[in-house]
Amino acid sequence: MNTAFHEMPISQPMAEILGRLGLETPKPIQEKTIPLLMEGKNVVGQAQTGSGKTLAFAIPILERINVMNKAPQALVLVPTRELAVQIQQVFSSISLDPKNIRSVSIYGGASKENQRRLMQSGSQILVATPGRLLDFMQEGRIRLDQVKTVILDEADRMFEMGFIVDVKRILSRLQPKVQVGLFSATLPPAIRQVIQAYVP
Ligand code: AMP
Numbered sequence: 001m002n003t004a005f006h007e008m009p010i011s012q013p014m015a016e017i018l019g020r021l022g023l024e025t026p027k028p029i030q031e032k033t034i035p036l037l038m039e040g041k042n043v044v045g046q047a048q049t050g051s052g053k054t055l056a057f058a059i060p061i062l063e064r065i066n067v068m069n070k071a072p073q074a075l076v077l078v079p080t081r082e083l084a085v086q087i088q089q090v091f092s093s094i095s096l097d098p099k100n101i102r103s104v105s106i107y108g109g110a111s112k113e114n115q116r117r118l119m120q121s122g123s124q125i126l127v128a129t130p131g132r133l134l135d136f137m138q139e140g141r142i143r144l145d146q147v148k149t150v151i152l153d154e155a156d157r158m159f160e161m162g163f164i165v166d167v168k169r170i171l172s173r174l175q176p177k178v179q180v181g182l183f184s185a186t187l188p189p190a191i192r193q194v195i196q197a198y199v200p
Contacts, residue, residue, distance in 0.1 A: 003031055009038050010059055017094050018059075027052030033181070034060055037149075042199045043181045049154070053183045054090050057151045061125060062091065064149070067100040070122030071146040075174075077130055077167060079157040081107035087153070088127045101125070108132040116141060130158070130166035137173065147174050155184040155191050164190060171198050 002025045006015040018024070026034065029047045036043050037060035047053040061074040078084050088105035095101050103125035104118040112135075119126070119142060126133070126142075136142045150171065152158065158167060171180075180199045184191055 009035050030056045045183045048185045065124050072126050073124045074149045075147050076127040076151040078153045084127045106132050130163045149179040151181040153183050156186045159190050
């Protein structure tokens with residue numbers, strides 16, 4: 001018999017939200033990584049699209065947000081606009097407190113104005129493509145000093161698309177003790193090097 005979500009180290013309200021969405025049993029990547037991320041540990045997950053990796057990091061991030069603090073506390077870096085939008089929707093769909101826990105997707109090829117407004121209205125979770133996030137950082141629009149968790153999602157695709165320098169630049173601006181989760185379908189040498197440097 002598989003473990004159920006309500007037997008995992010997550011809150012009862014979160015298990016109930018998942019149950020209402022028809023999600024009763026964690027997928028293997030969720031069973032392995034949720035307990036570690038809940039404890040604040042770093043995680044490397046080799047996971048394909050469709051494996052359930054989004055909830056593997058979205059659940060612990062939502063559980064660990066301090067609702068009293070409106071500054072960004074979690075950052076998810078992704079390769080594409082489509083993925084940014086999709087992941088932000090997952091955060092919205094399982095939010096424990098939608099009024100007080102806010103997430104925003106930040107990506108290039110769209111007007112900055114709306115993204116800026118959502119950020120400034122107090123989003124604790126940023127789901128971003130590296131280029132647009134760096135733009136906002138360089139304009140002094142985003143403070144990342146209270147980010148406790150950073151997720152590199154589809155890291156291999158991000159690096160294939162040439163974002164490695166941007167990603168390293170963003171990581172170097174975060175607190176040294178930030179929790180890092182890296183999810184990737186493959187682990188080529190460039191990714192292993194980032195793991196060695198940033199995921200001790
Ligand atoms: P992802 O790999 O994160 O893109 O997720 C792929 C699909 O799996 C999404 O449609 C999720 O809703 C679904 N999914 C994620 N976790 C579970 C679960 N524990 N049980 C059933 N479906 C799930």
